[in-house]
Amino acid sequence: MSNPQYSYGIFQVWLGNLVTAEQGWEAMQLRNVPRKHPRFFYPYTRLGQRGMQRLNTLAEQAICQKLAHMGCIPASLLLGYSLTREYGDTGRVICEVSGYQYLYFGIEGILQHYIEPGFYEEVQLFFGDRLLLDVCSYLLRSYEPLGLDHRDHPVMQFCRMVTSDSWSNPRLDS
Numbered sequence: 001m002s003n004p005q006y007s008y009g010i011f012q013v014w015l016g017n018l019v020t021a022e023q024g025w026e027a028m029q030l031r032n033v034p035r036k037h038p039r040f041f042y043p044y045t046r047l048g049q050r051g052m053q054r055l056n057t058l059a060e061q062a063i064c065q066k067l068a069h070m071g072c073i074p075a076s077l078l079l080g081y082s083l084t085r086e087y088g089d090t091g092r093v094i095c096e097v098s099g100y101q102y103l104y105f106g107i108e109g110i111l112q113h114y115i116e117p118g119f120y121e122e123v124q125l126f127f128g129d130r131l132l133l134d135v136c137s138y139l140l141r142s143y144e145p146l147g148l149d150h151r152d153h154p155v156m157q158f159c160r161m162v163t164s165d166s167w168s169n170p171r172l173d174s
Helices: 021-032 058-069 073-082 096-113 119-123 130-142 154-163
Strands: none
Touching: 021 058, 058 073, 058 096, 073 096, 073 130, 096 130, 096 154, 130 154
């Protein structure tokens, strides 16, 4: 007999229909904005000008989801974390499984692209910010309750490194 606590299906929360025409246009124009690395759109948006701040509204989640689906790593992390129950009640959508997926893919994106030109300069946005630590802590304590076998995956190894006391001077190439 299966344990329902450890079962899940594929869930996808799509908020893209809530993006205004102006926000959609801004997102599409980001492809033409000079960036140090192509996986970093978020810092060049109006929303991103405030830094790596929490998403507290459905509209902020929707624009970050659009950017995440364009391959933006910071937007994937911000959206994923906002979909969890981790930071209180605000006017946003909550879906733990989708949140985990976006966070996981965001960290996986860091691991896949860290050696590419310009990536290290862009990823500095995370270092010194609590978001990366919070994301990694969440992933480490959530994969088992969600029924996922990610214990030895490189994403989890990275998260264990980030949450360890020895990670005071972050280097992705170590």
